[in-house]
Amino acid sequence: MSIIKISKILFEYIRRDSEGNPKQIKTALDHVDLDVREGEFIAVLGANGSGKSTLARHLNALLTPEEGAVVIGGMDTKAPENVYPVRRNVGMVFQNPDNQIVGSIVEEDVGFGPENLGLETTDIWDRVANALEATGMWACRMKTPDRLSGGQKQRVAIAGVLAMRPRVIVLDEATAMLDPAGRREVMESVMELNRSEHVTVILITHHMDEAAMAQRIIVMKEGAVAMDGAPKEIFSRYEELSGLGLDVPDTVRLSHILRSEGMPLPEGIITREEMASALTGLLKES
Amino acid sequence: MNSITIGQYYPADSLIHRMDPRVKITGAFLLLIGAFLIESVPGLIFSLLFLGVITALSKVPFRHMIRSLRGIVVILAIAVIFNIFMVPGNAILTMGALTVTDAGLIKAGYMFFRLTYIVAGTSLMTYTTTPVRLTEGLERIFAPLSLIKVPVREIAMIMSIALRFIPVLGEEAQKIKTAQMSRGADFESGNILVRAKSMVPVLVPLFVSAFRRADELSLAMESRCYDPSAKRGSMKPLRFGLRDGLAFLCLGAYMGIMVTIRVLI
Numbered sequence: 001m002s003i004i005k006i007s008k009i010l011f012e013y014i015r016r017d018s019e020g021n022p023k024q025i026k027t028a029l030d031h032v033d034l035d036v037r038e039g040e041f042i043a044v045l046g047a048n049g050s051g052k053s054t055l056a057r058h059l060n061a062l063l064t065p066e067e068g069a070v071v072i073g074g075m076d077t078k079a080p081e082n083v084y085p086v087r088r089n090v091g092m093v094f095q096n097p098d099n100q101i102v103g104s105i106v107e108e109d110v111g112f113g114p115e116n117l118g119l120e121t122t123d124i125w126d127r128v129a130n131a132l133e134a135t136g137m138w139a140c141r142m143k144t145p146d147r148l149s150g151g152q153k154q155r156v157a158i159a160g161v162l163a164m165r166p167r168v169i170v171l172d173e174a175t176a177m178l179d180p181a182g183r184r185e186v187m188e189s190v191m192e193l194n195r196s197e198h199v200t201v202i203l204i205t206h207h208m209d210e211a212a213m214a215q216r217i218i219v220m221k222e223g224a225v226a227m228d229g230a231p232k233e234i235f236s237r238y239e240e241l242s243g244l245g246l247d248v249p250d251t252v253r254l255s256h257i258l259r260s261e262g263m264p265l266p267e268g269i270i271t272r273e274e275m276a277s278a279l280t281g282l283l284k285e286s
Numbered sequence: 287m288n289s290i291t292i293g294q295y296y297p298a299d300s301l302i303h304r305m306d307p308r309v310k311i312t313g314a315f316l317l318l319i320g321a322f323l324i325e326s327v328p329g330l331i332f333s334l335l336f337l338g339v340i341t342a343l344s345k346v347p348f349r350h351m352i353r354s355l356r357g358i359v360v361i362l363a364i365a366v367i368f369n370i371f372m373v374p375g376n377a378i379l380t381m382g383a384l385t386v387t388d389a390g391l392i393k394a395g396y397m398f399f400r401l402t403y404i405v406a407g408t409s410l411m412t413y414t415t416t417p418v419r420l421t422e423g424l425e426r427i428f429a430p431l432s433l434i435k436v437p438v439r440e441i442a443m444i445m446s447i448a449l450r451f452i453p454v455l456g457e458e459a460q461k462i463k464t465a466q467m468s469r470g471a472d473f474e475s476g477n478i479l480v481r482a483k484s485m486v487p488v489l490v491p492l493f494v495s496a497f498r499r500a501d502e503l504s505l506a507m508e509s510r511c512y513d514p515s516a517k518r519g520s521m522k523p524l525r526f527g528l529r530d531g532l533a534f535l536c537l538g539a540y541m542g543i544m545v546t547i548r549v550l551i
Contacts, residue, residue: 060509084511092509099499100506104295104417104450111521116511119519128521142297146453160510 003167003200004036004059004090009068011054011223028054030223031068038167039198041191043211043231046220047245052204055220056172059202060090073167088117091161093174097153098145106148106156107132107141113164131163134197135189151182155189162193168200169193176206187213208249212270219244232268251275294453296413302344303414306530307423310411313340313537317407320544321400329547330399336540337406346413354409355402362401369394417449422524440514447503451496458495462488 011029014022028051036042046052057063058070061077073089075082091113094100103109110131114124132138135155145153154174161169171190175183187210193199203214211217217234219227221244227234235241235252242248248256255269255278263282269275302310317337324330341351355362375389412420421442432438463473466487473484 057505062505062509084513087509087511092506094502094506096499096502098454099502102447102450102503102507102510104446105297108416108418108521112507112512113510115519115521116513116516117519118517121520121523124519124521144295144297144453145450146457157506164510 001038002035003038003073004034005069005071006032006034006058007068007071008033009058009065009070011058011063011065027223029058029065032223032225034218034225036168036200036202038200039194041194041201041213041215042203042218043214043216044202044204044218044220045206045208045211045246046226050220051223052220053172054223056092056170056202056204059168059170060092061086062092088164089166090168090170091164091166093154093157093161093169093171095173095176097150097157097177100157101145101153101160104144105141106137106143106145109145109156110141110159110163113160117164127163127165128159131159134162134193135159149182150178151185154178154182154186158186158189158193162199166199168202170202170204172204173206174203175210183207183210208247208252212249219246231270235270236267294412294449295416296346296350298345298414300343300345300414301529302340302410304529305414305533306524306526307415307419308427308524308526309530309533309537310415311420311423311427312534314408314411316537316541318404320540321403321407323544323548324396324400324403325548326551328551329544330396332543332547333403337403337410341406341410344410344414346410350413351406351409354413355405358401358405362398365397365401366394369397412449417446419522419524420449421446422520422522426524437514439518443514451499454499455492455496459488459492462491 008031009029010027010031013026013028015024015026017023030051032051032055034055044052044055054063058065058077059072061070061083064070064078070077072086075086075089077083077086101109102112107128110128111124114127119127128141129138132141135158137152137155137159140148140152140156145156148156157174158169158171169190171186175186178186190201190203191213194201201214203210205211212231212235214231217227217229217231218225219234219241226244227237227240235248238248238252238256247253249270251269251272251274255265255275259265265278265282269278320333324333341348370386370390371384373387373390373393375387377385377387378391379386415423424445425438425442428436428438467473471484471487473481473488475481476484
């Protein structure tokens with residue numbers, strides 16, 4: 001069943017001169033079509049300015065398309081009465097951890113969303129406790145955000161979104177400002193949510209190793225979907241990706257180089273384990 | 287910048303921390319009035335004793351309280367110096383055109399004590415109350431104003447966000463300062479005017495960044511369904527308990543004694 005249905009959306013950033021006449025038009029999204037099934041884990045890749053963040057902001061009605069429609073769980077984001085229901089269903093985690101934490105202690109921040117929904121006090125606490133446990137931040141609930149690491153802050157931000165019980169979580173380059181340990185923490189939390197709570201995850205990222213963990217990868221180019229498929233399939237199109245200014249995971253590049261040097265490695269190696277077993281297989285044969 | 291502790295929450299579990307914020311707001315206000323009733327030594331001793339007891343109850347370390355005074359050192363110095371030299375009385379010491387008088391010294395001493403007392407009293411409130419509880423308290427105290435179309439809830443939200451971002455911006459200012467220093471900026475030498483001017487290259491990027499943060503924060507709040515016109519739930523609803531009633535009685539007694547001392551002595 002599709003939870004997100006995007007059909008032919010167009011969105012332009014228009015810069016106007018002092019008289020209000022359009023001076024410069026930049027098409028951020030150019031008739032994008034996309035269908036996301038409930039429970040999917042999708043990574044969105046693309047160079048800077050390819051429209052990834054603009055797409056993300058359409059998913060919870062922060063932006064609405066000029067043409068076409070974004071339908072979330074049957075609700076069109078363009079209808080004003082749908083704005084809050086849509087935002088309840090699609091949670092957003094942004095890049096800078098400090099700029100999305102509203103509360104001055106962890107539990108109060110996680111409670112911000114449920115408070116906005118106008119819930120009862122006991123209900124709010126239930127959700128806060130569940131969200132903090134799901135992200136492994138329960139022990140830090142009384143801390144002030146400035147005592148947390150970057151990875152912990154992002155997990156609080158995820159908990160804050162989770163407390164609204166969304167069906168979809170969109171992470172807009174949420175790992176970009178973190179160190180490797182923080183990135184791993186956040187990725188583990190997100191993958192756990194996807195596995196055990198069946199939350200649909202849309203992960204916008206620059207890190208290929210993160211994208212490799214997804215079930216499906218979407219590559220954007222100049223406001224349009226350039227590629228859409230499973231990680232194995234996408235990473236096998238090595239040259240095409242390089243042409244878009246994108247990298248591939250180290251293992252994929254290594255196997256590509258080895259293959260072009262004449263080693264009979266199979267296609268579709270992504271993880272280190274796959275690489276190791278393929279290489280040991282080759283060694284045994286020779 | 288980490289020395290700025292005014293308005294920051296000090297996490298601990300104490301009687302004062304658990305108290306209804308409305309009591310603490312009223313308390314801070316009464317301490318402020320009390321500070322200006324101090325005119326004699328018994329008043330001074332009693333008010334010091336009162337503050338000492340509530341500080342001990344709050345489990346906020348004494349060191350932390352002292353640190354909150356750093357922010358007002360300049361104001362303190364100005365108030366004290368003006369009082370020492372400007373109050374007429376019996377001259378003790380004459381330095382050119384300036385005369386130190388006995389009345390001036392006493393007045394300066396009281397002024398010093400009053401200002402310290404006010405800052406310590408109000409920072410005790412912010413140390414023991416999270417901004418969310420504080421704004422909730424203020425919101426409830428000023429709720430009647432919304433009848434005359436004062437946006438009380440919005441103001442309360444703005445206040446709590448401002449308090450939340452004090453440490454964030456403080457850290458950022460420190461980072462910018464270090465960056466400018468590594469490129470040869472000098473913040474230490476020169477008179478006050480020169481040093482104030484040298485802060486411009488720190489303040490401009492700080493402002494730019496604050497605006498960007500505000501923009502991102504508003505997106506994050508919107509995407510978490512914040513709607514100022516909607517009825518919000520409350521995570522920690524205020525319950526006025528027996529303990530809060532007793533605290534109010536203590537505050538009443540404090541005011542009573544302060545007024546009595548003022549009138550009698």
